[in-house]
Each structure stands twice: as C-alpha cells, then as structure tokens.
Amino acid sequence: MLYEEAEALLVKYKEGKCTDVENALVERWLFQYKNDNLDLSDQRIQEITKQIWSNLPKQPLKLIKGLQLARIAAAATILVFLLTGLYFIINVQRQKDIAVKYTKDLLPGSNKAILTLSNGKKIILNNAGIGTVANEGDAIINKAANGEIVYNDDKTTPVNGLIVYNTMSTPNGGQYHLILSDGTNVWLNAASSIKYPTVFTGNERRVVITGEAYFEVAHNAAKPFRVMAQGQTVEVLGTHFNIDAYTNEPVIKTTLLEGSVKVTNNTKMRTLIPGEQAQVQSGTADNEIKVLGNVDTDEAIAWKNGLFQFNKASIESIMRQIVRWYDVEISYSNNKILSKTFTGNISRNSSAAQFLQILSYTGLHFEITGKKIIIITE
Numbered sequence: 001m002l003y004e005e006a007e008a009l010l011v012k013y014k015e016g017k018c019t020d021v022e023n024a025l026v027e028r029w030l031f032q033y034k035n036d037n038l039d040l041s042d043q044r045i046q047e048i049t050k051q052i053w054s055n056l057p058k059q060p061l062k063l064i065k066g067l068q069l070a071r072i073a074a075a076a077t078i079l080v081f082l083l084t085g086l087y088f089i090i091n092v093q094r095q096k097d098i099a100v101k102y103t104k105d106l107l108p109g110s111n112k113a114i115l116t117l118s119n120g121k122k123i124i125l126n127n128a129g130i131g132t133v134a135n136e137g138d139a140i141i142n143k144a145a146n147g148e149i150v151y152n153d154d155k156t157t158p159v160n161g162l163i164v165y166n167t168m169s170t171p172n173g174g175q176y177h178l179i180l181s182d183g184t185n186v187w188l189n190a191a192s193s194i195k196y197p198t199v200f201t202g203n204e205r206r207v208v209i210t211g212e213a214y215f216e217v218a219h220n221a222a223k224p225f226r227v228m229a230q231g232q233t234v235e236v237l238g239t240h241f242n243i244d245a246y247t248n249e250p251v252i253k254t255t256l257l258e259g260s261v262k263v264t265n266n267t268k269m270r271t272l273i274p275g276e277q278a279q280v281q282s283g284t285a286d287n288e289i290k291v292l293g294n295v296d297t298d299e300a301i302a303w304k305n306g307l308f309q310f311n312k313a314s315i316e317s318i319m320r321q322i323v324r325w326y327d328v329e330i331s332y333s334n335n336k337i338l339s340k341t342f343t344g345n346i347s348r349n350s351s352a353a354q355f356l357q358i359l360s361y362t363g364l365h366f367e368i369t370g371k372k373i374i375i376i377t378e
Helices: 002-014 020-032 042-055 074-091 093-099 315-326 352-362
Strands: 100-102 114-116 122-124 131-136 139-143 149-153 165-169 174-179 185-188 193-197 205-216 225-229 232-236 240-245 251-258 261-265 268-272 277-281 290-292 307-314 329-332 341-347 365-369 372-376
Touching: 093 352, 100 352, 185 193, 225 240, 232 240, 232 251, 251 261, 261 277, 268 277, 307 315, 315 329, 315 341, 315 352, 315 372, 341 352, 352 365
Parallel strands: 100 365, 149 174, 205 225, 329 372
Antiparallel strands: 114 122, 114 165, 131 139, 139 149, 165 193, 174 185, 185 205, 193 205, 205 240, 225 232, 232 261, 240 251, 251 277, 261 268, 277 290, 307 341, 365 372
C-alpha cells in the first residue's frame, strides 16, 4: 500500500539508507520546501503520513495529479509529492531501459589532472607516486597521501631572480586539489586549469584560471591575491570564493562565501560581501558587473562537495555539466530546444545511467551509445 511505502521512504531517508533515486525524490521536495523546517522524528513521520492520508480524496493515484492542489492543505502536498514520486520509483524504475537505454554505463569523473612544468614536461598526477613529484624554481612539489599536490617554498628568493610558472589542468571527467606555496587551497573542477608561480614574490600573488575553481586564500595583507579569468580580475587578501568561468557558459559567476573580494572587469569594479555573486556576460564586449544578493552559496560550490545541485536549471545547462563530468558528447534526437527545468540534488558519484534515470522524471528519455548521450524528445 502506497501509504506505508511513503512512511517507509521518509524513515529510510532519515537513516541514510535511500538509493540515489530515492534520495533525489525526497531531496527534490526538501529543496523546494526547505523553509518549512520538516521534522523527521519517528513520531512526526507517522503523524504526517496518517494525518495527510486521512485528508486526501479517496481517488486512484493516477487521478491525484489532476487535483487542484491549491485547495488541499500544505501538508497534503507533501504526500502527493512523495506518492507521485513513489509511483515512478515502483513502476518506472523497474523498467529503467525505457527511460534510459544503454549497453554500457559511463562512470563518473574522478581525481585526475596534468601538471605542466616550466620546461614543458607534463606529469600525469593520478599516476604519480606519493612523495616528491618535482623541484621547480624554489619550490618542492609533493603529492600527499590523500592525492593533493602541495608546493613547499624551499628558499627565500627565486633562482637567478626568475619567476617559474607551472600549470595544472583537469580534463573532462577530472577534478583536483592543489595547495600553493603560500598555503592557499585551490580545487579545480572538470575541464579547468590554473597557471601560477611556484613561489610568490613581489607585492602580489597572481594566478590565471580557465573553467571553474574554488579558492580558500591564505591571508596576507601585504600581498593581495588576484585571480584572472576571461579578462576579469578578482582581488582578495584572504577569503573563500568560487569562480565559474567556463567559456561555454553564458555568464562568469564569482560567488563569495567568506571575507570580501573586489571584482574588476575593464573599467567596472564591484566589491562583494558574503552571500553575493557577481555576474559578467561571457565572451561579449559588455563589461557590466551585475551583483546578486542572498544567493545559494551551497549551490555554487556543490561540485566541490561531491554534488550536482540544480534550482530550476535548464536541461541545456545540466547537459553542459554532464559533458564535463562524464566526458561525453550530447545530441538531441530532433535538435528541439527544450523548455523543461529540473530542481534537485544528485551525487557526483552516480553513474551516467543513474544520473539520467533521476533526470527522466522530467519526462525525457535518454540513450547512451559509446561516449555519446542522446536526448530523445518528441
């Protein structure tokens, strides 16, 4: 009986035993109604399901979708959502090949990157052993036991007065953690890169990125930290922020979590406080900086925390993330522009088929052929 299954699903979620699909179902609701402060104690779960069930019209599930939900108590909406989702889990997931057809699944991305030294030598970091990877300029480059790359300043002045630069880059399907010589932590998302000096000298710390990176900058009032990305400069002394500067995304987004940053784009300059996001049109002559307040910072750094997080995201924007994380091509069955959106969280550890199965709740169907995902539209 779906009543008992709804109650069981809430209990299962509270205990952390849900599958990715079940997690997405519950979290999609929680994300939409997160301000309702849902209490998931054992007693409250039973109260919710019993009270709501008794107030719902006694109609088959397939008719519930047609009800005027505005006339039903807010509590009833909870169970309608859960029951509708359970209907899909029970009746659709059993026929997964209908929504997602594939002969071989695609694995998610992982920690992998290439380090390019000043002489052009390339080191595949995921194949490198633990310990010293290279000596560059006045820095010793080590790979820690957890896989991160750490630069240790070996001297106080650069060799022969020269500044030596390295570049770390991640492919599609890769991500990596880097600690610069000043102690600044940098996380690179897939299809991204960062160019930096092995040791910071002079009166500034300057790096250049492509793609997306999250920074936890070591404080140094005497040496501002500057990040260059698509003609934009972000300047800080010590703070936590994320820059999304992919060239195939419509805007460059700088999201501040802690501290303060100054965003400069040609002649424009804006200062951000925590919870704000600066947006600049990507690849255009328009240098206007738009600042949004009270943004969801968790959404901005979800990738760094092992999640995809979407809030009414278009299918096209979701597919761009899929391309980068699963290293695939995307095609549409009839080149039709889709108006569908999706809200919810999905683990970045999910396989491509698991991801697409959750996304199929939008009504879309998918086919995985080799390294290509085909979106089947009507």
